[in-house]
Amino acid sequence: MNEITSYEDGWQHIPCPTPESSISHLKLIPVPLPPALAAAFNIEAEIRYICLTYQYTNCYVETALGGHTDSYWIYRALVDHFTVAIHLLGHDLGSDDTYPTSGLLIDQDQSKMWVGNYKAIKKFLTDWQNYSYPEPPLTPEIRKKFWDAVIAGATEVAAELKTQQFDYQNWGNQQLNQYTQTITAITGFLNQHIPQSLAVIPALQKSLKKQEKFRELTQLNWLLNNLINELKSNEKTN
Helix, strand or coil: CCCEEEECCEEEECCCCCHHHHCCCCEEECCCCCCCHHHHCCCCCCCCEEEEEEECCEEEEEECCEEEEECHHHHHHHHCCHHHHCCCCCCCCCCCCCCCCEEEEEECCCCEEEEEEHHHHHHHHHHHHHHHCCCCCCCHHHHHHHHHHHHHHHHHHHHHHHCCCCCHHHHHHHHHHHHHHHHHHHHHHHHCCHHHHHHCHHHHHHHHHHCCCHHHHHHHHHHHHHHHHHHHHHHHHC
């Protein structure tokens, strides 16, 4: 992306913020982004950066344009997979009892994932919003034009919904099938990277022991045992 930002009253040159330059102690997760992930969270391909955490008893998805809750099961398919989970040790993405201190930052453009301080990631998303979606000077004329367009759009959508009849049961079945297919696609993609992830385990174990991070070491051994049991189960099934 270039370093030119357009305003209605001229041009300004603003340095483009990047995760590496904006967020201290950001850790790259050496696994490519599953292709089906962003679309499963209803994020358009044009939206570059996404932050995933667990809040409000569900997955919370944030971009430079705002946030929304989304599928817990798709979120878990990603963060609980062995290839990703081993790199999240010691990071709290949030739970029913805790507010996230870390976030999972995704770059759709570069197919990268990082884990880092949640507040720093939120600040980066704000900086990215200011860079990519600059606000023009809000004169009374521009503000009125904006709200007129919002009201007209809302009226049009409401009129369209009144004419539609929804088959909620069929819609629910379609949603369930879509979730199942997406989780299968994400899991299948990440499974391809298990051999590379296993290769880093000895160095990771050594590092955790040296730093006396015994809780993370226990979690790592738990993840390994789960992976072994899962592979044995799949072997018996096949």
